[in-house]
Amino acid sequence: xxxxxxxxxxxxxxxxxxxxxxxxxxxxxxxxxxxxxxxxxxxxxxxxxxxxxxxxxxxxxxxxxxxxxxxxxxxxxxxxxxxxxxxxxxxxxxxxxxxxxxxxxxxxxxxxxxxxxxxxxxxxxxxxxxxxxxxxxxxxxxxxxxxxxxxxxxxxxxxxxxxxxxxxxxxxxxxxxxxxxxxxxxxxxxxxxxxxxxxxxxxxxxxxxxxxxxxxxxxxxxxxxxxxxxxxxxxxxxxxxxxxxxxxxxxxxxxxxxxxxxxxxxxxxxxxxxxxxxxxxxxxxxxxxxxxxxxxxxxxxxxxxxxxxxxxxxxxxxxxxxxxxxxxxxxxxxxxxxxxxxxxxxxxxxxxxxxxxxxxxxxxxxxxxxxxxxxxxxxxxxxxxxxxxxxxxxxxxxxxxxxxxxxxxxxxxxxxxxxxxxxxxxxxxxxxxxxxxxxxxxxxxxxxxxxxxxxxxxxxxxxxxxxxxxxxxxxxxxxxxxxxxxxxxxxxxxxxxxxxxxxxxxxxxxxxxxxxxxxxxxxxxxxxxxxxxxxxxxxxxxxxxxxxxxxxxxxxxxxxxxxxxxxxxxxxxxxxxxxxxxxxxxxxxxxx
Numbered sequence: 149x150x151x152x153x154x155x156x157x158x159x160x161x162x163x164x165x166x167x168x169x170x171x172x173x174x175x176x177x178x179x180x181x182x183x184x185x186x187x188x189x190x191x192x193x194x195x196x197x198x199x200x201x202x203x204x205x206x207x208x209x210x211x212x213x214x215x216x217x218x219x220x221x222x223x224x225x226x227x228x229x230x231x232x233x234x235x236x237x238x239x240x241x242x243x244x245x246x247x248x249x250x251x252x253x254x255x256x257x258x259x260x261x262x263x264x265x266x267x268x269x270x271x272x273x274x275x276x277x278x279x280x281x282x283x284x285x286x287x288x289x290x291x292x293x294x295x296x297x298x299x300x301x302x303x304x305x306x307x308x309x310x311x312x313x314x315x316x317x318x319x320x321x322x323x324x325x326x327x328x329x330x331x332x333x334x335x336x337x338x339x340x341x342x343x344x345x346x347x348x349x350x351x352x353x354x355x356x357x358x359x360x361x362x363x364x365x366x367x368x369x370x371x372x373x374x375x376x377x378x379x380x381x382x383x384x385x386x387x388x389x390x391x392x393x394x395x396x397x398x399x400x401x402x403x404x405x406x407x408x409x410x411x412x413x414x415x416x417x418x419x420x421x422x423x424x425x426x427x428x429x430x431x432x433x434x435x436x437x438x439x440x441x442x443x444x445x446x447x448x449x450x451x452x453x454x455x456x457x458x459x460x461x462x463x464x465x466x467x468x469x470x471x472x473x474x475x476x477x478x479x480x481x482x483x484x485x486x487x488x489x490x491x492x493x494x495x496x497x498x499x500x501x502x503x504x505x506x507x508x509x510x511x512x513x514x515x516x517x518x519x520x521x522x523x524x525x526x527x528x529x530x531x532x533x534x535x536x537x538x539x540x541x542x543x544x545x546x547x548x549x550x551x552x553x554x555x556x557x558x559x560x561x562x563x564x565x566x567x568x569x570x571x572x573x574x575x576x577x578x579x580x581x582x583x584x585x586x587x588x589x590x591x592x593x594x595x596x597x598x599x600x601x602x603x604x605x606x607x608x609x610x611x612x613x614x615x616x617x618x619x620x621x622x623x624x625x626x627x628x629x630x631x632x633x634x635x636x637x638x639x640x641x642x643x644x645x646x647x648x649x650x651x652x653x654x655x656x657x658x659x660x661x662x663x664x665x666x667x668x669x670x671x672x673x674x675x676x677x678x679x680x681x682x683x684x685x686x687x688x689x690x691x692x693x694x695x696x697x698x699x700x701x702x703x704x705x706x707x708x709x710x711x712x713x714x715x716x717x718x719x720x721x722x723x724x725x726x727x728x729x730x731x732x733x734x735x736x737x738x739x740x
Contacts, residue, residue: 253628273604325648340555341477345453349378371412392429420465446705449726471514475705480532487654492532503529503551515660553590558583581629607645699734
């Protein structure tokens with residue numbers, strides 16, 4: 149064997165085999181780039197087992213052909229031994245890979261059905277899933293026959309691989325135009341919301357592009373470009389005519405909100421305060437913008453950076469109002485189909501100091517503030533970048549990310565009809581099978597930016613996962629975890645894909661009052677009476693008669709930060725809590 153390896157190295161065989169292996173791995177991951185700057189793959193992730201078999205079987209045959217070439221003068225016995233060993237090891241590897249991956253679609257479908265995620269899907273979704281079920285049922289049958297050395301089945305398997313890949317590729321071609329932004333990776337933040345103020349690009353340069361997958365030979369059209377700038381995030385107007393994005397030029401201190409037409413005309417700066425970060429713009433039904441800003445001042449309790457809150461403003465940047473009073477950070481807002489604002493909230497109100505950022509909703513004026521889902525879930529540190537799945541009520545697609553580090557991770561579905569703290573399977577489910585659990589594990593090149601195309605397909609950005617090397621590329625993901633490459637540029641990352649199509653404008657929710665969140669002195673505040681019928685509702689394990697008082701407390705914002713730190717705090721409050729609290733008083737609970 150040693151003599152064979154020595155001769156193989158001298159003839160470059162090992163290097164050629166390594167190149168072939170790398171090619172296969174790149175193709176399977178969808179990371180090989182063609183001349184138009186688009187990712188292409190002979191295999192979609194969902195057919196990984198089938199496609200890997202086809203690819204590696206071809207590589208194995210080429211490898212044997214090279215080895216058996218007369219120019220290498222292998223002794224007949226050694227040649228037979230090497231071929232036999234290579235075939236046995238490769239076939240065993242292929243069988244393990246094929247059978248593990250080919251069943252992934254069936255397993256995911258069974259899981260979705262078990263927890264009733266597929267009960268109310270559209271007719272189109274059911275037809276799509278039925279087609280995948282046919283491919284994988286037939287694929288498993290052929291794999292069993294190939295294991296028994298059936299040459300006819302091998303040819304059928306190769307054809308089935310091609311048909312399945314063609315089916316997934318056709319889904320991409322049917323998407324229609326998409327719009328997305330490009331930039332280089334941002335620096336690793338301390339925590340999820342800290343990216344707002346810590347996010348400095350590793351390299352400058354950005355753009356906004358429009359690409360039509362049904363015309364793959366036509367290059368993407370760039371409607372905005374700045375080699376000395378960077379983009380934080382982006383959103384689209386309801387009429388699909390205007391792009392809202394947060395952007396900063398090299399040398400500027402803060403992200404600012406801009407708009408531009410999808411025709412590349414009408415670039416305009418909306419933000420008016422260059423000393424505050426403004427990000428995450430989303431159009432409201434009345435034409436104003438909801439966005440995240442650090443202009444309320446104050447600091448996050450365990451980090452030196454500024455807190456962030458939801459604000460609203462007119463399209464020209466005037467009449468800015470704060471509509472949330474979180475003492476840490478509210479971020480990643482999107483408008484639901486009923487007009488409410490959905491967003492991620494980081495807070496520690498009467499709970500332990502661990503990573504858990506759930507989803508909340510409120511009206512655009514700040515009223516009807518309530519938990520949507522996941523304030524005690526530990527499976528994922530952060531649920532963010534959440535968008536409503538069309539036609540499915542309170543069903544969301546979301547990024548499951550860690551609290552610390554890059555806020556990239558897995559992509560999954562969330563619903564609250566089984567309870568606002570329902571466990572995995574019932575309240576949320578992963579769609580990206582390579583991540584078993586996110587918790588607080590940071591991935592530089594995970595998933596992010598999910599956008600629902602319909603109720604069974606989702607555009608997203610993906611950098612290769614735990615072993616990825618980037619940059620981020622655009623993929624189409626389905627309910628079973630199959631992902632098909634849509635667009636990639638090897639020189640820069642691609643983020644935030646959105647279908648370039650109009651969407652229905654949600655209803656305008658009436659405001660409950662004017663200036664409800666403006667700062668006022670205590671004497672000018674309008675007071676009201678609140679009646680609570682039964683304090684024991686929701687108090688599990690507390691027997692009646694035990695509660696004597698209700699005490700009203702206010703969690704005070706942190707308005708100063710010191711250099712020295714202890715217990716991850718500056719200034720130190722206590723070992724058990726970050727907060728100072730103000731007591732507004734207490735009232736007696738009556739016997740009834």
